[in-house]
Amino acid sequence: MAEAEAAESQKGFFKKHWEGYKEFWCERFSFLNNYSRFIKREKPLPSWTDSDVEEFIASDPIHGPVLKTAREAVKYGAVGSVVGAVTTAGWAWKYSRSLHGAGLSFAAGAVFGWTFGQEIANHHLQLYRLNTVAAQTKFLEWWQKKVEGH
Template sequence: MAEAEKGFFTKHWEGYKEFWCERFSFLENYSRFIKREKPLPSWTASDVEEFISSDPVHGPVLKTAREAVKYGAVGSIVGAVTTGGWVWKYSRSLHGAGLSFAAGAVFGWTFGHEIANHHLQLYRLDTMAAQTKFMEWWQKKVEGQ
């Protein structure tokens, strides 16, 4: 279809689609592992530890990224309990306490990851490359290569 024949919405939709595809192009790193005919089986913590000990470059980065998750989990628990408890104490509203509990968990998770980002200096590490290397290693191990 020629450019002049396209409608107003079609032209703008293609523009938005192109814009967001550029912004989320990093997702292509994982598509070869996600969009498979036969999905990769789940791995265990011991499999991850095996990779960490076998790869001197990406192993420590993956280990640090896994530690950052603990910060997020603690932040989520603290945020959920404090906001939910505070709302329950002052309003005695069950639905309000539930919503604030959920919102506190989300905000706490985000805040915990920000703390981990600075404390563990994740901004200096390429965690996506480490995760991709782990997925490649897991694929080779599972397929017996």
């Protein structure tokens, strides 16, 4: 006990705070551990096609529909991104005639539009009721087994 306290007191101010900061964010992003076994591989998984995803959706009655709904939500984000980018860049160009301003507005509008589109998808498709991380993990497990021939 005394050794642990002595070691703790010898750590610097910044090191103590960095460890707390790191622990805080590791806890917030712990869901990324679900994907680490697929990302941190010696040999990466090959790319899959839409037909592979459709095959999984048809083969898994529990996680397939959830994955299909999550894929539909991407369309909402893409539409929101296009609408946001074009409208904000249009307004910036109309009122400032600044090319760099319109370009920055285009980029920011795309990001904000994507976020807004995902929020609409979240409510319209009721994504908050679904465990999309589990569905994506099950797909990656299925894909790994299929590729490796298990």
